[in-house]
Amino acid sequence: MSSTKISSLSAKAIVSGLASRSFALDDVIATFVERTKKVCPALNSHVFFSEEVISKQVDALKKTSNPESYPLFGVPVLVKDNICTMDMPTTCGSKILAGYVPQYDATVISRLRNAGAVIFGKTNQDEFAMGSSNENSAYGPVKNPWDLERVPGGSSGGSAAAVAAELVPVALGSDTGGSIRQPASFCGVVGLKPTYGAVSRYGLVAYGSSLDCIGPITRSVEDAAMVFDVISGHDPKDATSLHSGSREIPNSEAMVSKKRIGVISELIGTGNDLDTTHSFKEAVLELKALGAVVEEVSLPEIEYSIAMYYLIATAEASSNLARFDGIRFGHRSSDPTQSLKELYLNSRSEGFGKEVKQRIMLGTFALSSGYYDAYYGKALNAREQLKSAVKRLFSQYDFLISPTSPTTAFKIGEKIADPLSMYLSDIGTIAANLAGIPAISIPCGMSESRLPIGLQIMAPWNQETSLLQLAGIYEKKLKWSERYKPNV
Amino acid sequence: MSDLLQQFDLVIGLEVHCQLDTQSKLFCGCSTSFGGEPNAHTCPVCLGLPGALPVVNKKVLDSAIALALAVGADIRQRSVFARKQYFYPDLPKGYQISQFDLPFCEKGGITLTSGKFIELTRIHIEEDAGKNVHGDKNSFVDLNRAGIPLLEIVSTPQLESAEEASDFLRRLHSIVRFLEISNANMEEGSFRCDANVSLKRKGATKLGTRCEIKNLNSFRNIERAIHYEAVRQADIIVQGGTIIQQTMLFDANSGSTRPMRSKEESHDYRYFPDPDLPVLFINEERIEKTRKSLPELPAQLEKRFIEQFELPAVDAAQLTSDRDLAKYFESSTKFLKKGTPKLAANWILSELAREVNDRSWTYMNCPVSAQSIAQLVNAIGEGTISGKIAKTVFKSMVETGKDPETIIKEEGLVQISDKSAIRTLVERIVNENPAQVAEFLSGKEKIIGFFVGRIMKESGGKMNPAAVNAVLLSTLNSKKVGS
Numbered sequence: 001m002s003s004t005k006i007s008s009l010s011a012k013a014i015v016s017g018l019a020s021r022s023f024a025l026d027d028v029i030a031t032f033v034e035r036t037k038k039v040c041p042a043l044n045s046h047v048f049f050s051e052e053v054i055s056k057q058v059d060a061l062k063k064t065s066n067p068e069s070y071p072l073f074g075v076p077v078l079v080k081d082n083i084c085t086m087d088m089p090t091t092c093g094s095k096i097l098a099g100y101v102p103q104y105d106a107t108v109i110s111r112l113r114n115a116g117a118v119i120f121g122k123t124n125q126d127e128f129a130m131g132s133s134n135e136n137s138a139y140g141p142v143k144n145p146w147d148l149e150r151v152p153g154g155s156s157g158g159s160a161a162a163v164a165a166e167l168v169p170v171a172l173g174s175d176t177g178g179s180i181r182q183p184a185s186f187c188g189v190v191g192l193k194p195t196y197g198a199v200s201r202y203g204l205v206a207y208g209s210s211l212d213c214i215g216p217i218t219r220s221v222e223d224a225a226m227v228f229d230v231i232s233g234h235d236p237k238d239a240t241s242l243h244s245g246s247r248e249i250p251n252s253e254a255m256v257s258k259k260r261i262g263v264i265s266e267l268i269g270t271g272n273d274l275d276t277t278h279s280f281k282e283a284v285l286e287l288k289a290l291g292a293v294v295e296e297v298s299l300p301e302i303e304y305s306i307a308m309y310y311l312i313a314t315a316e317a318s319s320n321l322a323r324f325d326g327i328r329f330g331h332r333s334s335d336p337t338q339s340l341k342e343l344y345l346n347s348r349s350e351g352f353g354k355e356v357k358q359r360i361m362l363g364t365f366a367l368s369s370g371y372y373d374a375y376y377g378k379a380l381n382a383r384e385q386l387k388s389a390v391k392r393l394f395s396q397y398d399f400l401i402s403p404t405s406p407t408t409a410f411k412i413g414e415k416i417a418d419p420l421s422m423y424l425s426d427i428g429t430i431a432a433n434l435a436g437i438p439a440i441s442i443p444c445g446m447s448e449s450r451l452p453i454g455l456q457i458m459a460p461w462n463q464e465t466s467l468l469q470l471a472g473i474y475e476k477k478l479k480w481s482e483r484y485k486p487n488v
Numbered sequence: 489m490s491d492l493l494q495q496f497d498l499v500i501g502l503e504v505h506c507q508l509d510t511q512s513k514l515f516c517g518c519s520t521s522f523g524g525e526p527n528a529h530t531c532p533v534c535l536g537l538p539g540a541l542p543v544v545n546k547k548v549l550d551s552a553i554a555l556a557l558a559v560g561a562d563i564r565q566r567s568v569f570a571r572k573q574y575f576y577p578d579l580p581k582g583y584q585i586s587q588f589d590l591p592f593c594e595k596g597g598i599t600l601t602s603g604k605f606i607e608l609t610r611i612h613i614e615e616d617a618g619k620n621v622h623g624d625k626n627s628f629v630d631l632n633r634a635g636i637p638l639l640e641i642v643s644t645p646q647l648e649s650a651e652e653a654s655d656f657l658r659r660l661h662s663i664v665r666f667l668e669i670s671n672a673n674m675e676e677g678s679f680r681c682d683a684n685v686s687l688k689r690k691g692a693t694k695l696g697t698r699c700e701i702k703n704l705n706s707f708r709n710i711e712r713a714i715h716y717e718a719v720r721q722a723d724i725i726v727q728g729g730t731i732i733q734q735t736m737l738f739d740a741n742s743g744s745t746r747p748m749r750s751k752e753e754s755h756d757y758r759y760f761p762d763p764d765l766p767v768l769f770i771n772e773e774r775i776e777k778t779r780k781s782l783p784e785l786p787a788q789l790e791k792r793f794i795e796q797f798e799l800p801a802v803d804a805a806q807l808t809s810d811r812d813l814a815k816y817f818e819s820s821t822k823f824l825k826k827g828t829p830k831l832a833a834n835w836i837l838s839e840l841a842r843e844v845n846d847r848s849w850t851y852m853n854c855p856v857s858a859q860s861i862a863q864l865v866n867a868i869g870e871g872t873i874s875g876k877i878a879k880t881v882f883k884s885m886v887e888t889g890k891d892p893e894t895i896i897k898e899e900g901l902v903q904i905s906d907k908s909a910i911r912t913l914v915e916r917i918v919n920e921n922p923a924q925v926a927e928f929l930s931g932k933e934k935i936i937g938f939f940v941g942r943i944m945k946e947s948g949g950k951m952n953p954a955a956v957n958a959v960l961l962s963t964l965n966s967k968k969v970g971s
Contacts, residue, residue: 084539097538104532106539205538210763239543239765316763319571322582323536327629344575367573367758376760 006031011075011169011223018067018074025074029058032076032120036167039488043143043165045158047081048088049121056087057118070116071230077112078171080159081122082129083214084203085109092205093125093137093155096324096331096351106203107238108172108214108231115230120168123158127353128321129179129207131155132425135416136355143412144186145486146451150409153183159217160187165488170218170227174204176211177309178404178429181441184217185404185454188443188484190471191217192224193429195462196436197242199228200235206320208313209240211433219481221442221472228464244462255469257291259398265296266303267402267428279445279453280403286477287401297393297400301386305430306423308386311366311379312434317356318363324351358419383434390435394460399470402428404441404454428456438464440471443480452484492722496687499695500653500714501609501645504660505638506670507616507678508551514615514637515542515585522676526621526630534635536580541764544569548637549770551669552592552613553778555639558663558785561596561611563775569613569765574755577629578618586614586640588759592768598643598663599787600655601805609642639670645684645695650714654707657681658809661707662786666811674705681710685717687725696721697731701738701745713738717745789814797821797829806837813841816851820858820865827865835861839879843886855889856882864892872896873903874953905952907959913951914959917942918967928964936960 006028009017017023033051040046067073079085082092084102091097109119126136134142134157142157144150145165152161156173160183163171173180175193184191192215199214206212216227235241263284268277284294326332326347333346352360366375393400406425415422432439437458444455455474459467475481513520516533532540556563570588591612599605616638618631641660647653661679664670672679686698701717704710716738721731736745784792786808793804793814808814817836821829840861844854864881867873873881873896884895896902904910917939918925927935936957943956 082539090538092538100538102532102539103537104540201539202541203539206764208763237543238541240541240763315760319573319583319758319760322573322575323538323580325575325577325582327577328535328580329537340577364758367760369756369758372758372760 007035007166009169010220011072011218012220012226014075014169015071015073025058025062028074029054029076029118032168036121039165039167040162042148042488043145043152043158043161043167044140045124045142045152045162045165045167046078046121047091047093047124047137047139047158050088053087054118054120057113061116061118064116067116071226072112072170073116075117075170076120076168077117077227078120078123078159078162078168079109080156080171080173081125082174082205082207083108083172084205085119085122088119088122090122090205091138092129093127093139094351094353094356095138096348097329098138098331100329102203104203107200107235109203111231117170117230123156123162123171125158126155126179127356128205128317129155129174129176129212130317130355130359132178132182132422133410133412133415134158134183135412136353138353141412144409145488146188147409147449149411150451151186151412153186153405153409155179155183156191156217157183160184160189160191163187163189163217163219164486166219170216170223172214172231173217174207175213175215175429175433176208176313177433178426180213180215180217181404181429181439181454181456182426184441185443185456186409186452188452188454188480188486189217189219190221190224190443190475191215191441192228192464192468193432193439194228194232194464195242195438196433197238197240198232198244198438198462198464200231200238200241202235202237202241206316208316209320210316211309211313213433221440221468221475224440225468225472228468232464242462255466256287256473259292259470260396261287261292261294261399261401262297262393262397263294264299264302264400264402266299268296271424271427272403272406273408273447275408275445275447275451276403276406276453279447280455283401283444283455283474286474290473290477294401297397299389299393299400299431301382301389302427302431304382305386305434306427308379308382308434309426309430310362310423311375312383314359314363315366315376315379316363318360318367321352321356321360324348326351355419386431387435390431390437398459398466400458402456404428404456408447408449408451408453432458435461437461438467440467442471442475443484444474444478445480446484492726493718495690495726496718496722497690497692498648498650498714498718499645499686499688499698500647500649501684501698502641502643502647502653502656503682503684504641504657505616505680505682506641506664506672508548508637508639509668509670510545510547510551510637512545512547513635514545514548514613515635518635520636522678524632526628527632529632530634534580535631536582536634542585542762544765544768545637548613549768549774550778551637551667552611552639553770553775554667554669554782555641555664556593556596556611557775557779557782558667559596559598559608559611561593561608563593563770564590565770566590567592567612567768567770569762569768570759571762572614572757572759574757576617576620577627578620578631578634580618580631580634584615584617585762585765587612598656598659600652600659602652602655604646604652606646606652606656607644609644611639611641614638614640645686650711650718653683653714654711657710658707659786662809662811666783666786668783668811674707677705680705683710683714683717685714685721686731687718687721696725697733699731699734699736699745701736702748704738705740709738709740712740712743713745716743720745783811786814793817797833799830799833803830803833803837807833810851812851816854816858820862823859823862823866825866826869827862827867828869831868832861832865835865835882839882856885857891860885860891867892867896871903871905871952873901874949876949877901877903901950903952904947904950905955907955910951910955910959911963913943913946914939914956914963917946918960918963925964925967929968936964939964
């Protein structure tokens, strides 16, 4: 098989191709290494890539006697740079962690390694996962493979861009307010944000701890399900990790018939661009054609979701990022005469980027004595209301859908000066994080200017199985990825 | 000093930090053992490395439940861990995981020796910080202690004197020792106390400005520090000054307190519920399980000792201030025959306690067994040896570890109570000292001490003093009649 063909393969096809000896492990690795070296510079999708580290892993894999028992044997997986890897630096896209190599692997990394995956490098991201465009990285913006002048979305922009450009079949991202789904939507790939706690957070450098989820970015729903199966499950090292049952995925169109799907009316209004509105309408028709009952529903609480998010996430971030103080790891300001207080101030001022400082200050303020009740406390209450509203909707509907993002990928620099408009572009994705429910973004159309459009499907708490089923059936019907490919 | 203080009421509240004796730390599997190479007992969690997450050590909860039950506190069905945020090098995460508005338990209290009840505000669970170590040019951070579980016990400000404060602390100390939840070693810092001290004019209702005295590491120093601080504050007030709310450090060498930092500059800790830790649910079942395994507590034991062994309250309080000591005493009583528990208590609290202290023994590993002490007390009670000889026997018990019966036999220390033997010696001594006899007969009865001294010396102290007295008096008196 030619290397172009190998690079287009799904993770599932790579595993079965290796099992049937259609090609060898070395072919797979060489294909993706070559392609990465060729394409990566244009995209700036990676912050760490080392053939040496890859070969070490491959050598170890070759020694295994029964590759068939490894569900991801030989699958190259890229990892967002906020997930700890002991053989590669983990910088969170920040200068403050430049060159920092963790002492341990995140739980998801050990699970991937144990499943036979090859950790292929670390992907660029918005610094500490704070951003929706990947422009907030200390290592420069990532380019969207569909249009190199546009953003890939964020914060998992490097992961989404790399998967879209076929540099790997699978990448991990993290999603605090839409950071897997929005870039998946912008890059025309599949992005799954699991139920909060379904995937261990141990080793994910925390941003908003009560919202953070690790999930897969792939080119097929089937691959997303396969990777999710490997990385999910209870982890005793994460007190918020869930005990979950089996997740077998029977695939049949009959499953969709008579399913009740709610379209969130607050997310299909005037804020969306025309292409998005059009594609979403077509997706609704497609689902109806599959036999689902689709109706508009209202979730008025969603209007407040951005306010809640920017209070809760920033409050937690202000605390989570306190450990980057220049004492034990990361950047330390070099002035030898500085006092302890100055060391803190200088190290953090020099190490953090603008958006991170902005959010730390916002969160610090929200938690300050005298303001807690008015801001953080109120946001927590509002979050409970949103949760119960979502729960109520799910007593009537099996799924809720919306466009993943109000617009397609915007130009690099277009929104950087206007943080509020950037924040508002997350309105469709934030509710799932606040409610802790699973949500997926899958491609559902193309804009006039050939930019991908994503459909978001949300399912009740812990219902990844049915979520992936519906997404898989829709994907098979649409055959989107067979029709469109970026030219990189 | 006391004149000055007489115009004021002293108001004291204590905050005690008690390290729990669990095998592993509060949120990770690292060892809690004292000492070790710097940073030997650390892992990503207690080092606060990026991405690491805390998981509650369930053993800690049982210790907290035990203390809550022992002081009669109300355990919350659901309590919440909160982050207390401030920057300091010994605080690796930039926040301490503690509890804030929903602590583990509230209320309960401790009854002082005087019978006064001191209510607690709360007891909560939190993690310890590490330690900054300062070299000549550089400072270092040792995080072995970071993450060790602590219980913070906060009293209401109902304590009214330094003595009450140390009594409270001693009682709390013995409770945690009885529960075996902490070794409560004050020198190693596993039982630390901060005192909030303020004054108000006698009879006034409005509280004065308080100062917090930090890290008081012995019962004696707590009393000294509070005394000093009270006088310092009284001086300021009497001279028309105002007390500044600040944190004071007690210097044990000079016996004085000095300001550490001003509370006005203190941090806004920005407490908020720790999103990494779910709400802590404590069910009735778990509480009942701990309740059933609760040992007899010092206050109960103290009462029982007074009733069962007819001990004076002071002795009972002292014996029950330490679990091992109480156990030692109680097991000694099982071997008592002629000797009384009171006498056993005397020996244990004076002679034995001194040796245990001087030789850094514990009551459990002490070479003088509870049975030996009982034998010694029995020998005194039976009149086999005198109290004075008993001291010699005890010394030998301490040195050799032998039991008193063996020592008495081997060294021939059996007390002579045989009247005829005593009479023979008494008569000889009386006859040898006619001058002193004459003095006695002329009414100088004190001279009798001279005879007793000679007799005891001659007999090597082995003669029963009471019998010697009786025989001597009758012999001398018979001279009166005879003359």
